[in-house]
Amino acid sequence: MTRIKTYFDDNPERTALISFVTAGDPTLEHTVPALHALVAGGVDILELGVPFSDPEAEGPAIQASSERALANGVTLHMVLDMVRDFRRDNTHTPVVLMGYLNSILAMPDFAAQAQQAGIDGLIMVNLPPESAADIQADLAAHDIDLIFLIAPTTTDERAQLILQRASGFAYYVSLKGITGADHLRTDDVATRLNTLRQYSQLPLCVGFGIKDAATAARVAEVADGVVVGSALVQQLAAHEGSVEQAAAALQSAAQDLRQGVDQAT
Amino acid sequence: MPGVEQAGSNYAQPSEDGQFGEFGGRYVAETLTHALDELAQLYVQAKQDPQFQQELHDDLKYYVGRPTPLYFAERLTKELGGAKVYLKREDLNHTGAHKICNTIGQALLAKRMGKPRVIAETGAGQHGVATATVAARLGLTCDVYMGAEDVERQSLNVYRMKLLGANVIPVESGSRTLKDALNEAMRDWVTNVDDTHYIIGTVAGPHPFPMLVRDFAAVIGQEARAQILELEGRLPNVAVACVGGGSNAMGLFHAFIDDVDVDLVGVEAAGRGLDTGEHAAPLNDGKVGVLHGNRTYLMADEDGQIKATHSISAGLDYPGVGPEHSYLKDIGRATYAAATDEETMAAFRLLNRTEGILAALESSHAIAWVAANAPSMQAEDIIVVNLSGRGDKDINTIAKLDNIQLT
Structure with missing residues (x-):
């Protein structure tokens, strides 16, 4: 059993707050303190971005974070070391x-x-379930959940297939677009999540375009988890010169988001 | 004579899910899956629809100017002193390169889907111009993504696209070149998938793009095969083309794949030399990975990050290659050589001097292979080389190499 399943089993009433930051951004030293600060601020699940030279699905904020991290020389080995440290x-x-x-x-x-290293799950933006069989079996043998994405354009038929194969949670992409976009419509999200719930008991977490406590609160009304990325990455970028200030800013941002999420019932 | 019947009938790639052996496939953000499914379905219908085929045929004939000639390069042949060299004159297409065969086909698909907007990525600007051209003709809105560095290098084509009514969007992210333009076009498509068709410019990207771009380019080889049979009464010993993403090469190769006695040779950009690492030759010096929606040979470092590439020709300056080329390489049906910048420039000048043809620097890579290999072949041997585009767009680059300032 992974920590993800344990978390959702132990917290059936709580909406998970899920954060995203890119490993090694804005400096190598920022990442581990940032992860601890996010947890201290009320984050339940940590997503850690592995920087890639060609992040096709990312908006400007996360693209820039990926470029900064690569300029710092971050490799996947170093990302795993950061998690060991955490x-x-x-x-x-x-x-x-x-x-x-x-x-x-x-x-x-x-x-x-x-x-x-202590990893519990993996989200591969460009790996659809049809192509994932080998990797998924390997991950499952090592107690790592492969978390699939479902998009507004995913047909119901295909969503059922994805939910059958998913483990940990399913990540619902709240809008047609890239990370950090600003055209999220919570009504549409609610309608779709209700449909998806008929197919699966798996927790449904929602991300892309959730920028502040108010949006997080609206999404938390319908989702089992709320993912916030670009807004946190921007906080890190704004505090490039100080690990402590960055950590404090993230903790405070997480607390705001936590309050928003907890307002929902 | 064996192999003279219509070729390509025994070769059935890709599989229904877009696999060329272990290559190809569909590695994209989930948001695009539905659009790709729709496109694949629509394409299968269109392919079987006589009306669509007629429209495509008429456009290629009356608008593009096909068939293009297969031209015997007599003085080049004499100078090299070996095999007979035939040039497939794709430089004579409307807009000056083979690229328009694909954009015509895809624009007809966009029209059929009722999508009023098309987007494209471009490196040298040839595919951007070809897309802007068909968009103007069909009255579609057109946005072209182009790396900011390429916008500076290729100002002539940028202006051409603007004259054609397209909006050119410089891409400032990453290495500010072709691969980043492709990333940005994917981001646009994810956002505007309902009303937008993405006209990918080469035989790469997620399924069904490698298949449908190949099919639209395959007219090159179909014509060349019939033409060489008419002119020489037999098939060539070698069919050769340059390979960046590889659309002109797949276009030439496809009709010859079943003709196992015809050697298929792709020529990658060796840049400053394969041993310098400064090149764009993933089939010669790359490894298998996943980029831009497909599994293929790539130039990547040990951590999987895509490497910066170098080629004198912007159109070959790409770290990946169409997955079908990776497949043809691994099954041994095609071989992939490489030509350096220097060899390419020499070939460019050679063709100018002997035939009065100013070839694109991309196509000059294929000529460089001919210059190196024709002399050691027999006088009765035949090489068909794809002259994929004309070189007017490269005049500034070449003048700069010659230290000449054009005004």
């Missing part, structure tokens, strides 16, 4: 790596190494 002080918060397939393909024993 795990010395935190053994319970689920950590999910998010990135692009080519990074994982470059590390043939990724599943074993990721398990050893």
